[in-house]
Structure formats: C-alpha cells, structure tokens
Amino acid sequence: MLNVFKRSGSMAARDRSAGTVNPRVLLFPVAVRRGGQYDMVLALLLFVAVGFLVAVTPGAVLGYFVVAVSRRRPLGVRVALLLGCGVALSLAWLVRTSATGVVELDIPVAVLPFVATLVSGFSFLSHQTHQRRALQAPPVVWPGWAPAADAK
Known part of the structure; x- marks a missing residue:
C-alpha cells in the first residue's frame, strides 16, 4: 500500500x-x-470510456470483416457494401437507443458505430489496395543485371 x-x-x-x-x-x-x-468524476470518466468502447467496437469489427470477406469484389461494390453495413449498424443502434427515451444520445450513439465502421473498413481497404498494387521489381537474373530502360 x-x-x-x-x-x-x-x-x-x-x-x-x-x-x-x-x-x-x-x-x-x-x-x-x-x-x-473526485471519486464520482473518475467513475463518470470510466463509464464514458466503457460506453465509447461498447459503441465503437462492433463497428470496427464489422468494417474489417466486410472488407476481408469481399476480397474478390470490385472496389465500387466493396465501398457500397461497407457504407451499407455502416448505415445498417447505425440504424440498429438508433432503434436500440430510441427505446430508452433519452433523445440527446440518439445521434451521437448512432454516429459513433458508423464512423468506426468506415474508418476501420477504409483503412483495411487501403492497406489491401496498396498491397495488391505494389510495384514488383523484376527478379535479378544474374549479379549486376538491370532491366532494360524501356521495360515497364
């Protein structure tokens, strides 16, 4: 102690x-x-932090999962699917919070999962896109070999 x-x-x-x-x-x-x-202030901060994690975590997991599962789809379809899942999750949270009767919490609690879904999904999507489009150098045939100047 x-x-x-x-x-x-x-x-x-x-x-x-x-x-x-x-x-x-x-x-x-x-x-x-x-x-x-200051005990009540610390309890309030802990309560807000846990509430933030509870609201954001499903959105982040959903965004990552949607992008990971839709690997073979075109980019436009993946973005539309990500936006659709983000809107669906936000509407689910909006329905859940509107049942409580606290009107002040409806919009922030609905926006947090949507933003978390988009941030998680777009960050993983950009990572996959850069990984797929990375410039690959041709393999070295023998020491001192360099590709031709006009080769792409």
Whole structure:
C-alpha cells in the first residue's frame, strides 16, 4: 500500500487516529482532501470510456470483416457494401437507443458505430489496395543485371 504521509511518527499517527487528515502532511493533498470528492468524476470518466468502447467496437469489427470477406469484389461494390453495413449498424443502434427515451444520445450513439465502421473498413481497404498494387521489381537474373530502360 502506498504511504501518502511524508513523515512517519507521532504527528502522522495522531492525524490518522483522530479521523482528520492534515493536508500539509500528504503527498497528494488535492485527491484526498474532502473525503474523496473526485471519486464520482473518475467513475463518470470510466463509464464514458466503457460506453465509447461498447459503441465503437462492433463497428470496427464489422468494417474489417466486410472488407476481408469481399476480397474478390470490385472496389465500387466493396465501398457500397461497407457504407451499407455502416448505415445498417447505425440504424440498429438508433432503434436500440430510441427505446430508452433519452433523445440527446440518439445521434451521437448512432454516429459513433458508423464512423468506426468506415474508418476501420477504409483503412483495411487501403492497406489491401496498396498491397495488391505494389510495384514488383523484376527478379535479378544474374549479379549486376538491370532491366532494360524501356521495360515497364
């Protein structure tokens, strides 16, 4: 356990036994002062972070999965499929959040999975496209060999 008291001895022991904490004695006076008033702020930040992950993760997985499965399709079809799946997931989240009755959360919760789907899908799609269209150098036939100047 972290000892937050700078000095040990009778002064620190008296402060702890009396139930009061002397702010001059603590290393972290702001976080401990007034009985942990920052606990609710930390709980709120944790709740928002978990909610963000719950809203974004399905969209990111769906975007990656759609691009990975539609490898043999033309680029236009893949982009349309990615947009369609992103819209479908956003509508599913919109239906789910509209049942709660909190109108302020409808649009942000619907936009987050859509954006996550597009970002994940387009990043993987660009990676695949660059990998497929990478310039391949001709194999070296013998040491010191270079392709002809007019060869492409």
